[in-house]
Amino acid sequence: MTARVIDGKAVAADVRAKVAAGVAKLKRETGILPGLAVVLVGEDPASQVYVRNKGEQTKAAGMRSIEHKLPATVSELHLLELIGDLNRDDGVHGILVQLPLPKHIDSGKVIEAIDPAKDVDGFHPVNVGRLASGQHALVPCTPTGSLILAKSVKSDLKGLDAVVIGRSNIVGKPMAQLLLREDCTVTIAHSRTRDLPAVVRRADLVIAAVGRPEFVRGDWIKPGAIVIDVGINRVPADGGKTKLVGDVAYAEAAAVAGAITPVPGGVGPMTIACLLANTLEAACVHAGLEAGAVGVV
Ligand code: NAD
Numbered sequence: 001m002t003a004r005v006i007d008g009k010a011v012a013a014d015v016r017a018k019v020a021a022g023v024a025k026l027k028r029e030t031g032i033l034p035g036l037a038v039v040l041v042g043e044d045p046a047s048q049v050y051v052r053n054k055g056e057q058t059k060a061a062g063m064r065s066i067e068h069k070l071p072a073t074v075s076e077l078h079l080l081e082l083i084g085d086l087n088r089d090d091g092v093h094g095i096l097v098q099l100p101l102p103k104h105i106d107s108g109k110v111i112e113a114i115d116p117a118k119d120v121d122g123f124h125p126v127n128v129g130r131l132a133s134g135q136h137a138l139v140p141c142t143p144t145g146s147l148i149l150a151k152s153v154k155s156d157l158k159g160l161d162a163v164v165i166g167r168s169n170i171v172g173k174p175m176a177q178l179l180l181r182e183d184c185t186v187t188i189a190h191s192r193t194r195d196l197p198a199v200v201r202r203a204d205l206v207i208a209a210v211g212r213p214e215f216v217r218g219d220w221i222k223p224g225a226i227v228i229d230v231g232i233n234r235v236p237a238d239g240g241k242t243k244l245v246g247d248v249a250y251a252e253a254a255a256v257a258g259a260i261t262p263v264p265g266g267v268g269p270m271t272i273a274c275l276l277a278n279t280l281e282a283a284c285v286h287a288g289l290e291a292g293a294v295g296v297v
Helices: 008-030 045-060 076-088 107-113 125-132 141-153 172-181 196-201 250-254 268-286
Strands: 035-041 064-070 094-097 161-165 185-189 205-208 226-229 233-236 242-245
Touching: 008 045, 008 141, 008 268, 035 045, 035 076, 035 268, 045 064, 045 268, 064 076, 076 094, 076 107, 094 107, 094 268, 125 172, 141 172, 141 205, 141 226, 141 268, 161 172, 161 196, 172 185, 172 205, 185 196
Parallel strands: 035 064, 035 094, 161 185, 161 205, 205 226
Antiparallel strands: 233 242
């Protein structure tokens, strides 16, 4: 079998188009222009590129983009004061603090300082709890994007055996919650899981979020399974260059799977698209519209 390649770029473009239409409708009907504030601390080059892309795509969707760039030496107190200002600003509907933060700043404290209604990353304990208890929540963007990609292959995931490899707060745990909400039978595998290949071989749906290049091998994949590769790893390539690879050995897995996401061009583009969707969602709720009215997932 040769797997169908899931085109994350195309699906992300579709999500962004839906968001742009939703933004235009919200503006027309309520006069509200959704605003996303991104806070970047320090000069990490990867974070700078990511923040620039977020800003460009926010504007392209017709929303207001606000950027706050702070030096790596900024105090925790100053950052918390800025978040307080953004919480009170009626023109800001989404707040995202780019992680990781410098070591002298407690990221847990920073995440908890964000108004849960503006927490478009979905990392605040209130949103984590709401997701876990089946209430409406702002949900982390990468797992939401991964779910949309899985559903682009099979719209009804009910009853599938899903294995999520990785248990981080950013990807693995919210991913498992989302799949549970879709009525999958969910296994969360992690660094202490025994006989991981055997666990993965049972899966109709595999979500790999490990952070290890080409870790999941082709012979772990059940024939016909859907494979969503969240990993983004930079590895040496020919000619002294580098390239990006996922957490799945792509060529091997693609020979067995039913559908698979490539890296790059799979889950990556979905993250910002879902961030824009969350910002629109937060603005709609702020406008008194029904939660979930955006309907991107
Ligand atoms: P993390 O380091 O926080 O978590 C990795 C998880 O993998 C841990 O829960 C750990 O238990 C598990 N793990 C580690 N070694 C393992 C092993 N040998 N066997 C089984 N499980 C093992 O990473 P993260 O933040 O969840 O990110 C995971 C990957 O996804 C990374 O490559 C990251 O770059 C990528 N990522 C991509 C996006 C995107 O936009 N596409 C967003 C976030 C993260």
